[in-house]
Amino acid sequence: MANAVVGESGFERGIYDLRNRYDPYPMQRRFHSTTCQYPFMGGAAGPGKTLAMIMEQMTACNEFNASDGPQVHTLLLRRTNPKLEATVITRFREAIDPSLYRKFNLTKSEVTWWNGATTLFGSMQYDHNAWDYQGQWLQIGYDELCEFTFQQWMATSAWNRCPVSPHTKKYGAGNPIGIGALWCEDLWVNLQPCHGMDDDQKAQYLAGIYYENGVKKHRDYAYFPATYLDNPVYANDPTFLKNLSAYPAALRDALKLGKWGVAAGYFRGIWDEAVHCYGEGEVELLPYFKRWISGNWGYEHPASFYKHCMDGNGVLYTYDEMVVQHQSPEKLAESVANFAIDDDGSMPRFIGFPFSFDAQRSMATSTMGAEPNSIAARMTPILRKAGIPEPYPSTRDKVGRDTLMRERLEKRIVIGEDGEGHFVEVPNWRISRRCKELIRIMPIAKADEADPEKIEPVNDGSDSPLQGAGYGLYGIWGKPAKIPREVVRRELAATIIEPDSQPTVEQFTELAMAMKRFAADNKPKKRRSRWSVR
Numbered sequence: 001m002a003n004a005v006v007g008e009s010g011f012e013r014g015i016y017d018l019r020n021r022y023d024p025y026p027m028q029r030r031f032h033s034t035t036c037q038y039p040f041m042g043g044a045a046g047p048g049k050t051l052a053m054i055m056e057q058m059t060a061c062n063e064f065n066a067s068d069g070p071q072v073h074t075l076l077l078r079r080t081n082p083k084l085e086a087t088v089i090t091r092f093r094e095a096i097d098p099s100l101y102r103k104f105n106l107t108k109s110e111v112t113w114w115n116g117a118t119t120l121f122g123s124m125q126y127d128h129n130a131w132d133y134q135g136q137w138l139q140i141g142y143d144e145l146c147e148f149t150f151q152q153w154m155a156t157s158a159w160n161r162c163p164v165s166p167h168t169k170k171y172g173a174g175n176p177i178g179i180g181a182l183w184c185e186d187l188w189v190n191l192q193p194c195h196g197m198d199d200d201q202k203a204q205y206l207a208g209i210y211y212e213n214g215v216k217k218h219r220d221y222a223y224f225p226a227t228y229l230d231n232p233v234y235a236n237d238p239t240f241l242k243n244l245s246a247y248p249a250a251l252r253d254a255l256k257l258g259k260w261g262v263a264a265g266y267f268r269g270i271w272d273e274a275v276h277c278y279g280e281g282e283v284e285l286l287p288y289f290k291r292w293i294s295g296n297w298g299y300e301h302p303a304s305f306y307k308h309c310m311d312g313n314g315v316l317y318t319y320d321e322m323v324v325q326h327q328s329p330e331k332l333a334e335s336v337a338n339f340a341i342d343d344d345g346s347m348p349r350f351i352g353f354p355f356s357f358d359a360q361r362s363m364a365t366s367t368m369g370a371e372p373n374s375i376a377a378r379m380t381p382i383l384r385k386a387g388i389p390e391p392y393p394s395t396r397d398k399v400g401r402d403t404l405m406r407e408r409l410e411k412r413i414v415i416g417e418d419g420e421g422h423f424v425e426v427p428n429w430r431i432s433r434r435c436k437e438l439i440r441i442m443p444i445a446k447a448d449e450a451d452p453e454k455i456e457p458v459n460d461g462s463d464s465p466l467q468g469a470g471y472g473l474y475g476i477w478g479k480p481a482k483i484p485r486e487v488v489r490r491e492l493a494a495t496i497i498e499p500d501s502q503p504t505v506e507q508f509t510e511l512a513m514a515m516k517r518f519a520a521d522n523k524p525k526k527r528r529s530r531w532s533v534r
Contacts, residue, residue, distance in 0.1 A: 024055070025047065030224050031171075036220055039221075040188045040223050040224065041171075041224045042173070042176060043230075043257075044226055044230075046228050046231050046234040046240060048231050049173035050087060050088060051091060053076060060139050061117035062115060062117065065115060069113065070115075070116035070117070071163050071164050073137055074117075074138050075139070075140045075156075076141045079123065079125060080125050084121055088121055092121070100113075102116075125274050126275060127152055127155065128422045130156055131155075133159060136161050137162070138162040138165060138169075139171070143173060144174045148180045149179060149196075150180065150195075150196040154201075156170070175255055176258060179274075181268065183196060183269075185260045189223060191216050191221070193205050227256065227258050265442075266402065266445045266446060266455045266456075270406060272427075273443070275427055276442075277432070279433050280433070285317065288481050288483065290351060290476075291307070291349065292309075294354045294473075294475060296468035297356045297359035301460070302437075303324050303325065304464040305468055306318050306321055306322075306469045307320040312483045314479070314480050318438070321434055330378060330379070332379060333378075333381075333383050336379070340386065347388075351476070354472055354475025354476065355391035355393065355394060356471060360375075376391045399451070401470040402455045403453060404473055408428045409427055411427065412425040412428065435469075437465045438469050441462065442466075
């Protein structure tokens with residue numbers, strides 16, 4: 001029988017028999033058979049991990065009669081909503097015949113089975129989104145678990161319960177790459193406590209370890225490895241194999257063979273595409289933000305340029321990218337001038353242009369100004385005419401630049417609350433999805449074996465985006481630009497006066513008092529002279 005579901009009109013007894021409608025592959029069968037509370041299907045792309053989780057939840061829901069069914073709920077998560085719709089929900093609608101459930105609520109992304117049990121498809125982009133799923137869940141599944149943080153995995157533990165069954169389960173599936181690859185490898189592959197566990201969690205985890213015939217095992221955590229060979233359809237699909245072979249070696253081994261640690265990059269455990277990257281319309285870049293441009297020179301190797309800004313909270317945004325090759329300095333300057341123009345046709349006021357050191361001068365020259373015939377000097381007249389600052393050398397401090405990128409990614413800045421009293425945090429450095437080459441290299445940039453504090457240099461120039469963006473982070477510092485008074489007033493008014501309503505005298509008074517408090521809180525402090533009387 002094919003690895004799919006065969007449709008049937010409803011259920012006579014409200015009980016779903018897995019064996020009659022779904023013929024699992026060996027890895028899927030082992031996953032379904034385990035009694036461990038936290039199983040994990042890990043490894044390559046394509047062995048049927050997502051379908052196995054959908055079938056696990058479908059089967060669990062339909063093991064209850066119509067009396068208990070309405071008290072049974074399962075949850076299947078993906079890190080972001082676009083990926084949820086493109087993978088889990090799409091796979092569900094392809095594989096599960098509509099006759100096998102009562103209804104599917106497209107708005108809520110919720111399935112109601114014939115016995116009244118439900119399966120909810122959800123996303124958890126940020127750690128605080130875990131609070132969206134308070135409730136009682138018989139099963140909780142994380143598709144592509146390695147895209148989640150350890151905090152997101154633990155956040156749902158209290159709600160993994162069911163009033164009509166003690167057999168709760170929480171599980172995941174994923175490839176060995178992403179923000180969570182390190183902690184997943186520790187818990188399921190290496191069978192050791194992971195970073196982020198407190199002392200009690202470590203003790204509880206260690207208590208579940210035992211040995212069987214000299215083999216280390218865990219009572220609660222069961223690992224089911226898989227490669228592309230575990231799915232006989234994809235194992236013989238030349239297009240699928242060709243697509244996998246197109247990845248760099250590290251990612252290829254991870255996605256094809258399910259190898260752990262091969263994609264362990266410099267930013268491993270820190271780089272989190274779900275929160276570090278943002279798409280069109282997700283972030284509003286306001287005119288008063290501090291802006292600058294940066295770049296890395298190259299001719300045979302790529303030349304990479306980036307536009308950056310800093311908002312009022314100190315969050316750094318790298319919001320556009322240009323990567324080109326084989327351009328003379330003059331042609332490159334023209335390309336940069338065109339790149340610098342925003343989508344609305346305006347030229348931002350850039351406060352600086354940190355540029356790669358080797359485009360400025362030879363090693364033997366002074367530290368001031370570019371050499372007369374250097375790349376930067378030849379670019380400068382064209383850039384000035386376009387209204388772009390003269391490029392200046394950023395840094396030769398590779399360790400400082402690389403560690404600064406890592407620190408900016410790791411640091412979090414509180415930007416407000418979510419309406420329920422939970423702080424909303426974002427990374428100190430966020431990258432637009434326009435910056436495709438930078439995003440592509442972030443998860444695979446390797447640490448230098450001789451000096452782990454640095455990113456390993458490469459000879460093919462593929463690390464040019466890291467250098468171009470890194471120069472921008474290293475070359476600009478200082479506080480955010482002051483928020484204009486009118487912007488503050490508009491934001492405060494939005495919290496006091498209802499949209500499209502006529503403000504009352506009391507609301508005007510409240511707004512005036514709020515502005516007065518803001519002015520007092522942000523009044524420049526007078527600096528005391530060192531010679532003044534104390």
